[in-house]
Amino acid sequence: MSDFLKRMKESAKADRKTIVLPEGEDPRTIAAAQKIVAEGLANLVILGDPAEVKVEGARVVDPKSSDKHEEYAQAFAELRKKKGVTIEQAREQMNDNTYFGTMMVKMGDADGLVSGACHSTANTLRPALQILKTAPGTKLVSGFMMVIVPDCEFGQDGTFIFSDIGLNIAPDADQLSEIAIASAASWKSFMGTEPEVALLSYSTKGSAGGDSAERVRQAAALVAEKAPDLACDGELQLDAALVPEVASLKAPGSKVAGHANVLVFPDLAAGNIGYKLVQRLGKAEAYGPLLQGIAKPVNDLSRGCSADDIVGVVAITAVQAQMAAKQA
Numbered sequence: 001m002s003d004f005l006k007r008m009k010e011s012a013k014a015d016r017k018t019i020v021l022p023e024g025e026d027p028r029t030i031a032a033a034q035k036i037v038a039e040g041l042a043n044l045v046i047l048g049d050p051a052e053v054k055v056e057g058a059r060v061v062d063p064k065s066s067d068k069h070e071e072y073a074q075a076f077a078e079l080r081k082k083k084g085v086t087i088e089q090a091r092e093q094m095n096d097n098t099y100f101g102t103m104m105v106k107m108g109d110a111d112g113l114v115s116g117a118c119h120s121t122a123n124t125l126r127p128a129l130q131i132l133k134t135a136p137g138t139k140l141v142s143g144f145m146m147v148i149v150p151d152c153e154f155g156q157d158g159t160f161i162f163s164d165i166g167l168n169i170a171p172d173a174d175q176l177s178e179i180a181i182a183s184a185a186s187w188k189s190f191m192g193t194e195p196e197v198a199l200l201s202y203s204t205k206g207s208a209g210g211d212s213a214e215r216v217r218q219a220a221a222l223v224a225e226k227a228p229d230l231a232c233d234g235e236l237q238l239d240a241a242l243v244p245e246v247a248s249l250k251a252p253g254s255k256v257a258g259h260a261n262v263l264v265f266p267d268l269a270a271g272n273i274g275y276k277l278v279q280r281l282g283k284a285e286a287y288g289p290l291l292q293g294i295a296k297p298v299n300d301l302s303r304g305c306s307a308d309d310i311v312g313v314v315a316i317t318a319v320q321a322q323m324a325a326k327q328a
């Protein structure tokens with residue numbers, strides 16, 4: 001287990017938060033829940049049929065028969081009134097575990113939610129985007145992965161943030177700049193050290209043409225305007241971002257090339273494929289997709305996750321809930 005995850009677990013244990021797991025039907029979620037209870041990482045609410053879901057030390061709630069069902073339906077109908085949602089539709093929606101769990105977070109009955117082991121990212125994130133919305137001062141929610149590569153001299157001892165690997169399919173230059181700035185803030189809050197952000201491309205400092213490279217160049221210019229003190233550079237190829245010798249050839253004088261720890265991909269295809277390559281071929285730990293810019297902690301999983309990945313994401317979610325409580 002990485003030092004990063006050990007640190008997340010120690011923090012989670014020190015001030016236990018309530019995390020809801022909507023996927024009570026998923027065996028990995030149940031195995032993870034048993035470990036989370038045994039390690040004392042969080043108070044758990046598992047959504048599912050209490051006759052079938054048995055985890056000692058966790059509360060099991062069936063949304064359909066919950067005494068909160070009507071209260072949440074009323075609140076959801078009110079929240080989505082402008083979108084034309086009726087109370088009948090809201091009642092139906094509260095039979096869906098992810099919507100019900102997200103309402104638990106909204107209403108303060110849970111501090112965070114982790115789902116996605118057996119639901120697609122879109123189905124996991126849509127309720128969060130509709131119900132919780134963006135955090136104050138934020139216009140874009142994005143998804144990042146904490147990636148910890150064993151025996152790696154790059155990044156901060158092999159630890160990186162990769163973004164956006166989960167949510168925004170084709171970010172424009174402004175959205176890329178928002179993703180870069182949010183990822184830098186996520187790095188600072190989880191790692192406590194200075195972020196060094198590389199806006200990645202197939203081109204380094206104008207070495208190749210094309211719309212995608214141009215978009216990344218514009219994003220770098222926008223970051224420089226919006227966050228002039230942030231160590232951020234682009235467009236950079238991955239080797240220039242990570243390897244000092246390549247950086248000195250391709251991007252001499254760059255303030256982050258050769259030692260980047262936050263890698264911002266030009267689009268979701270690159271980010272999602274990129275993290276899975278490093279996770280699977282590089283045997284890295286990969287926790288996420290974690291949301292940044294959302295009003296309350298909700299995090300996703302890959303359907304390819306293990307029970308240990310779920311434990312890790314729950315510990316991280318609990319730490320995010322602690323941070324949110326401190327800011328409130």
Ligand SMILES: CC(C)(COP(=O)(O)OP(=O)(O)OC[C@H]1O[C@@H](n2cnc3c(N)ncnc32)[C@H](O)[C@@H]1OP(=O)(O)O)[C@@H](O)C(=O)NCCC(=O)NCCS
Nearest residue numbers: 121122125126129130134139140141142165166167168169
């Ligand atoms: C998440 C996703 C489903 C949202 O798109 P959608 O379902 O079409 O929903 P909409 O675009 O109507 O957005 C729903 C709400 O979320 C908000 N929203 C969507 N994306 C947002 C973002 N990045 N930041 C903030 N809010 C966002 C919209 O403003 C909208 O709010 P409203 O309903 O109150 O007006 C879509 O972005 C998506 O599919 N992303 C890719 C996810 C994926 O498949 N990843 C691959 C594997 S990790």
Ligand SMILES: CC(=O)OP(=O)(O)O
Nearest residue numbers: 166289301302303304
């Ligand atoms: C993050 C991600 O890629 O999710 P999934 O593997 O479930 O599509």
